[in-house]
Amino acid sequence: MKKLFAATVGILALCLLLAFGDYALNRQTNQSGRRTVTIYNWGDYVDPALISKFEQQTGYHVDYETFDSNESMLTKIRQGGTNYDLVIPSEYTVQRMKREHLIAPLDHRKLPNLHYIDPQFMNRSFDPGNRYSVPYFWGTLGIIYNDQMVDGRDVQHWSQLWNPRLKNNVMLIDSARDVFAMALITQGDSVNTTNYHQLRKAQRHLKQLTPNVKAIIADEMKMYMEQNEAAVGVTYSGDAREMMSVNHHLHYVVPSEGSNIWFDNMVIPKAARNKAAAYQFINFMLEPANAAQNARYVGYATPNRKAKQLLPKRVTADRAFYPPRTTMKHLQTYRDLPLHVLGEYNDLFLEFKMFAK
Amino acid sequence: MRQKVFFTIPYTLWILLFVIAPLVLIFYQSFFNIDGQATLGNYATYLTSRVYLKMTLNSVWYAFLITLVTLVISYPTAYVLNRLPNKQFWLLLVILPTWINLLLKTYAFIGLFSQTGTVNQFLRFVGLGSHQLLFTDASFMFVAAYIEIPFMVLPIFNSLAEINPSLINASKDLGASQWQTFTKVVWPLSLPGVKAGIQAVFIPSLSLFMITRLIGGNRVITLGTAIEEHFLTTQNWGMGSTIGVILILAMFIVMFITGEGRQKGGHRE
Numbered sequence: 046m047k048k049l050f051a052a053t054v055g056i057l058a059l060c061l062l063l064a065f066g067d068y069a070l071n072r073q074t075n076q077s078g079r080r081t082v083t084i085y086n087w088g089d090y091v092d093p094a095l096i097s098k099f100e101q102q103t104g105y106h107v108d109y110e111t112f113d114s115n116e117s118m119l120t121k122i123r124q125g126g127t128n129y130d131l132v133i134p135s136e137y138t139v140q141r142m143k144r145e146h147l148i149a150p151l152d153h154r155k156l157p158n159l160h161y162i163d164p165q166f167m168n169r170s171f172d173p174g175n176r177y178s179v180p181y182f183w184g185t186l187g188i189i190y191n192d193q194m195v196d197g198r199d200v201q202h203w204s205q206l207w208n209p210r211l212k213n214n215v216m217l218i219d220s221a222r223d224v225f226a227m228a229l230i231t232q233g234d235s236v237n238t239t240n241y242h243q244l245r246k247a248q249r250h251l252k253q254l255t256p257n258v259k260a261i262i263a264d265e266m267k268m269y270m271e272q273n274e275a276a277v278g279v280t281y282s283g284d285a286r287e288m289m290s291v292n293h294h295l296h297y298v299v300p301s302e303g304s305n306i307w308f309d310n311m312v313i314p315k316a317a318r319n320k321a322a323a324y325q326f327i328n329f330m331l332e333p334a335n336a337a338q339n340a341r342y343v344g345y346a347t348p349n350r351k352a353k354q355l356l357p358k359r360v361t362a363d364r365a366f367y368p369p370r371t372t373m374k375h376l377q378t379y380r381d382l383p384l385h386v387l388g389e390y391n392d393l394f395l396e397f398k399m400f401a402k
Numbered sequence: 403m404r405q406k407v408f409f410t411i412p413y414t415l416w417i418l419l420f421v422i423a424p425l426v427l428i429f430y431q432s433f434f435n436i437d438g439q440a441t442l443g444n445y446a447t448y449l450t451s452r453v454y455l456k457m458t459l460n461s462v463w464y465a466f467l468i469t470l471v472t473l474v475i476s477y478p479t480a481y482v483l484n485r486l487p488n489k490q491f492w493l494l495l496v497i498l499p500t501w502i503n504l505l506l507k508t509y510a511f512i513g514l515f516s517q518t519g520t521v522n523q524f525l526r527f528v529g530l531g532s533h534q535l536l537f538t539d540a541s542f543m544f545v546a547a548y549i550e551i552p553f554m555v556l557p558i559f560n561s562l563a564e565i566n567p568s569l570i571n572a573s574k575d576l577g578a579s580q581w582q583t584f585t586k587v588v589w590p591l592s593l594p595g596v597k598a599g600i601q602a603v604f605i606p607s608l609s610l611f612m613i614t615r616l617i618g619g620n621r622v623i624t625l626g627t628a629i630e631e632h633f634l635t636t637q638n639w640g641m642g643s644t645i646g647v648i649l650i651l652a653m654f655i656v657m658f659i660t661g662e663g664r665q666k667g668g669h670r671e
Contacts, residue, residue, distance in 0.1 A: 116634050213534070219620060221635065260537045260619025265512070272516050274536065384436050384637065391636045396453045399460075399623050 082322035083108040085118065085129040087309070090182075092342035099329050105322050122147055122314060129314050130323040136171040136308045139178045140381040148312045150176050155324040158331035166348035169308065171378060178310035179327055182345035184282035185368065185376060186223055186305040188298045189289075194276035202300045203231045206277065207254055214276040215257045216266050221387075221394035222379055223305065224251065224261075227279060230303045237380045241389060248393045252400065261398055270295060281307070282366055286344040297365040303375035308348070425650070431643035436636075444644035454628070458648065461624040464543070465607035471547045472603050473596070476554035480595075481588075483555070484562045493559060500552045508616050511545050512536065515617070537619035545617045546610060553606075554599040561595025562588070597660040605653050625649055 084091075088111040096107050110129070112118040115138040121127060123145065134142060142148045153159060153175075162180060172178045190200045194214070199205055206215055206227075217224050226236040228247035238244065259275050270278050271291045280288075285297040311330070313323045329335060336352035346366050347353055353361055361367050368376070382390075435441045448454045483492050499507065514520050515535040522532040535541050565588065573583045611626030620627070625645050632642030 114634065116637070216619075219615065260621065262615055262619055265616055268512065269516070269536075272518050274517050388436060388636045388638055388641075391631055392453070395623070395628060395631060398620050398627075399453055399457060 080104060080322075081106045081108055082130045082319050082326060083110065083128060084326065085110050085112060085122075085127075085132045087111060087133065088113060090133065090309075090343060092339050094342075095330070095335055095339055098335070099326060102329070103322070103325055105319075105325070107326075119147075122316075125316065127314075128316060128318045130317040130319045131326055132312055132314055133181055133309050134312060136169065136178075136310065137379045137381040139310050139312060140171045142312065142314075143172070143177050144381070147314060148177050149315050149317065149320070151179070151313065152324075156328055156331070158328050161331055161333055161336070161349050161351045163348055163350040163353075165373070166308070169378060171308075171380065172310070178312045179331070180348040181309045181311050181330070182283075182340070182343065183306060183308045183348050184345050184366075185299045185307070186218075186226060186279070186281055187285065187365070188300065189270060189278045189280055189285045189295055190298070191270070191273060191276050191292070191294050192296060193294045194273070197296060197298075200277055201298055202302060203227050203304075206257065206279070209256070211257045211277060213257065213259050215254070216259050216269060216275045216278040217261045218266065218278075218280050219261045219263045221390045223279070224394060224397075225390055226305045226377075226379075228254075230300075236305055236377045237382065239382060239386045244389060244393055248397055251397050255397075255400065283343075283345045286366065290344070299365060299368045299372055299376075301372045301375065303377060306373075306376035306378055308378070309345075428643045428646045428650070431639050432647050434640040436638045436640060441640075444640050447641065448644055448648065454645070457623055457625055457628060460622070461608050461626075462652070464546075464610075464622065464624060465604050467543060468546045468550060468607045469600055469604045471543060472550045472554045473599065475547065476551055476558055476599065477596070479551075480555050480558035480562055483559055489563075493555075496555050497552050499548075504549065505612065507549065508545060508613055511541075511548075511617060515541050536617065537621055539618075539622065542613065542618040542622050545613055546607060549613075550603045550607065553602040557598035557602065558592060558595040561592045561598075565591045600660055601656060604656055608652060609649055 082105045084107060086109065090111075091109070096109060099105070100107055112121070115135050118132065118134060119138060119141065122129070122132065122142070132148075139148070156179065159175075159179065166180050166183060167175055188200050188203075188206070190197065195211070199208065199210070222236070225244065225247055228250045229236050229238060229243065232243070232246060232250060234240075234243045234247070260269070262269070264284075266278050266280055267284055267288050269275060270280075270288045273292070273294075282297060282299070285295070289295045289297065311327050313320055317323055330339065331349065333349060333351035333355055336347050336349040337355035340347040340349075340352060340356060341360075347356070353367075364372075432444055433440055433442065435443050479496070483489050483496070486492050512519075516522070517532060517534075519535075521535060526532055569587055569591070570583060573587045578586065608624070609626035609629070610624055611630050614620060614622045614624055614627055625648070629642050629645050629649075632638045632645070
């Protein structure tokens with residue numbers, strides 16, 4: 046009994062201590078409460094040094110929160126009660142947030158640095174005139190391969206993945222849109238098709254890929270490719286860069302016949318509390334020196350023309366990450382499709398996965 | 403009497419808020435299509451779709467195999483543990499892995515099973531060459547069984563520990579062989595534990611989804627995969643809930659089958 050009593054007291058004391066610590070920490074941040082800007086971004090997607098620099102320059106305190114998928118971010122913002130001042134969604138999510146009136150139009154007069162963005166990345170179909178969004182980084186979907194296990198010339202195009210020589214050696218990213226994009230492009234269709242026959246045809250085509258498919262996975266692909274588990278992977282340029290920095294036998298290719306190009310963009314939610322700070326932050330990130338520093342840290346391609354010039358030649362001459370104009374012309378962005386069409390993509394994908402044995 | 407009512411308030415609230423309400427919500431959601439109209443379409447889709455039916459069969463089949471493997475390993479383990487001195491200590495060692503996060507354990511297996519992993523290093527060392535271990539049914543079953551074993555051992559261990567030793571002595575005194583004692587006395591008396599273990603393993607195994615992707619490489623698809631997709635990607639909560647309802651029904655069936663047997667066992671005692 047005595048022991049029980051002692052244990053209870055001990056636990057209670059510990060709880061009190063933790064509660065007090067929490068309170069103290071909160072008070073500290075609340076003191077600068079009015080001067081706080083809350084940023085909601087993907088994990089590890091900004092150079093922390095830049096955050097400190099911004100805090101020093103402006104006196105704002107930056108609260109940096111992260112999400113791991115557009116969908117989870119969207120659910121959270123939709124449910125309200127959040128006070129994010131700046132969010133960084135991908136292009137098709139920008140389109141949806143716009144439609145659902147979750148984001149505020151931008152006042153371009155407050156963004157003098159906007160002209161540094163390369164015109165080819167402005168005024169895209171997902172946000173005409175960039176009324177709501179400013180591009181942050183961009184990237185592609187492509188093929189990563191291990192030069193010890195496969196000849197680079199054999200994996201320059203999507204159709205080459207169907208080669209029987211790659212039997213049980215291809216890893217796919219677990220995403221319906223991306224896997225279908227690959228199949229749709231090989232048959233010359235749009236990655237945004239809403240035509241069920243084209244989708245069915247693409248699925249039949251994918252089923253023929255089955256013997257080559259080793260696994261359909263998400264983030265784990267990074268680890269597997271780094272450990273030479275498979276010869277070829279279909280993945281995003283940003284992930285590819287990470288893998289390549291660990292395993293030097295890996296190379297990344299954007300097929301010249303076309304692929305997906307994606308953008309992550311800075312937007313200001315309607316519910317933002319500190320819009321002035323959000324504008325300042327966007328401007329700060331558009332500053333060429335800062336954008337270049339961020340690009341060096343994150344490793345994705347920057348849409349900032351001036352910043353690109355500040356990057357080492359070795360980086361910007363890399364055709365895998367800054368593809369030549371001829372390839373760029375063939376890249377397509379995803380449009381936000383009606384929910385029932387998205388459902389069709391996913392049902393067909395699920396069926397493909399079911400019989401991927 | 404009033405005091406009794408007072409003390410049940412927290413429990414009733416808990417049940418209402420966190421058990422009844424979510425179940426009702428899932429059931430309610432399952433009658434809406436993606437545009438928010440009330441419909442029975444989700445059930446029709448489920449029942450007429452080759453994909454979903456096969457997926458259900460797959461899930462049940464894998465859950466059955468996982469349960470079987472777990473049982474075959476756990477029963478002898480629990481039996482032996484019961485006869486050891488310091489049995490509580492040995493039991494603790496069996497339970498210890500459950501203190502570690504599930505994902506962490508799964509990632510550890512990736513490290514063990516990959517081409518350059520420990521197991522393949524060992525295989526190469528003994529001259530068997532490296533093998534493809536990840537993304538196979540065998541590795542999926544192995545990891546799933548590994549994770550579920552403590553939940554099977556524990557109830558069996560407890561039911562074995564509850565058996566009065568004098569019953570076993572009596573059986574031996576009356577001339578039963580070791581084997582007869584086991585089949586006629588020990589096994590029937592430990593059945594409640596076995597059934598509890600089956601419930602604890604079979605039901606979660608039905609809807610495993612992280613391991614199917616991480617270890618199975620999505621070559622093993624269960625209903626959990628479909629639910630995850632409907633809630634996170636397609637945002638078709640209605641269809642996701644429908645599959646959820648099907649899973650709940652499946653669980654009731656399992657509870658019913660294993661539960662009734664237990665009552666009969668009680669009568670015989």
